[in-house]
Amino acid sequence: MIIAKDIALGTRLLPLNFSINEGEIIHLLGPNGSGKSTLLELISGLTVGQGSVELGGVDVRNIDSLSLARQRAYLSQQQRPAFAIGVYQYLSLSLSAISQQNSLTVERAVAEVCEELGIADKLNRNIEQLSGGEWQRVRLAGICLQIWPDINPDGKLLILDEPATALDIAQQSVMYKMVRNIADKGVSVVMSNHDFNRTLSDADRVILLKSGNIVAQGIPGDVMDVETLEETFGAQLRRVEVDGQVLILNH
Numbered sequence: 512m513i514i515a516k517d518i519a520l521g522t523r524l525l526p527l528n529f530s531i532n533e534g535e536i537i538h539l540l541g542p543n544g545s546g547k548s549t550l551l552e553l554i555s556g557l558t559v560g561q562g563s564v565e566l567g568g569v570d571v572r573n574i575d576s577l578s579l580a581r582q583r584a585y586l587s588q589q590q591r592p593a594f595a596i597g598v599y600q601y602l603s604l605s606l607s608a609i610s611q612q613n614s615l616t617v618e619r620a621v622a623e624v625c626e627e628l629g630i631a632d633k634l635n636r637n638i639e640q641l642s643g644g645e646w647q648r649v650r651l652a653g654i655c656l657q658i659w660p661d662i663n664p665d666g667k668l669l670i671l672d673e674p675a676t677a678l679d680i681a682q683q684s685v686m687y688k689m690v691r692n693i694a695d696k697g698v699s700v701v702m703s704n705h706d707f708n709r710t711l712s713d714a715d716r717v718i719l720l721k722s723g724n725i726v727a728q729g730i731p732g733d734v735m736d737v738e739t740l741e742e743t744f745g746a747q748l749r750r751v752e753v754d755g756q757v758l759i760l761n762h
């Protein structure tokens with residue numbers, strides 16, 4: 512379980528409390544500048560603010576960097592690499608913290624993740640020769656492998672900052688399926704998102720943020736009513752039902 516107690520960072524994020532259960536997927540929703548990335552950075556332990564974040568009962572500030580790398584993986588918002596490297600070598604970097612030495616098991620995990628994310632045919636490419644969406648899928652593969660439970664039993668938490676960025680609609684589906692797959696293996700997931708309907712269909716819980724505050728949190732279908740979303744985003748929205756499924760649309 513992950514417990515955040517009174518975490519805050521100056522005026523960017525006001526004191527917040529929440530917890531994430533094993534295998535649970537939490538989406539952070541909120542307008543630009545509402546504090547989603549700040550919250551994710553604090554949970555990752557890479558930025559130090561006020562309050563505390565506990566991972567498996569231990570404050571992340573008291574976990575050494577190697578152990579932290581084994582327990583949680585953090586995908587920041589999309590960045591282009593500053594260096595040229597092959598895709599396979601890039602993925603190997605993600606595996607460097609893992610103590611599992613059985614190369615066959617590792618190879619099987621790499622093959623499974625790359626197959627699922629549709630990058631198995633890109634392993635010999637240089638990362639500079641990938642499209643934006645292909646690069647994002649390689650980053651996702653690396654971050655999932657870092658805490659993939661089959662090869663890293665210490666993996667507990669996956670933190671994703673707008674993982675759908677640059678992905679086409681089919682690849683977004685693949686990404687959400689991958690996130691559910693890793694959560695089903697017991698990893699907790701917290702991710703920022705801008706797609707209301709994906710949060711309705713794919714999140715177990717949602718945290719709605721505005722100006723560094725939690726506006727609401729709970730089961731998406733309970734919390735994401737049109738009035739609350741309109742108030743949070745300052746947009747005109749409407750709720751429709753298609754084949755029994757609720758959708759939130761922009762006017």
Ligand SMILES: Nc1ncnc2c1ncn2[C@@H]1O[C@H](COP(=O)(O)OP(=O)(O)OP(=O)(O)O)[C@@H](O)[C@H]1O
Pocket residue numbers: 523541542543544545546547548549550
């Ligand atoms: N390095 C920084 N130093 C100071 N303020 C910052 C910094 N980065 C972001 N901010 C401010 O902190 C607030 C929260 O930003 P944050 O990036 O967490 O928002 P966000 O919800 O992730 O936004 P977006 O949807 O645009 O990615 C914003 O007001 C932003 O201007």
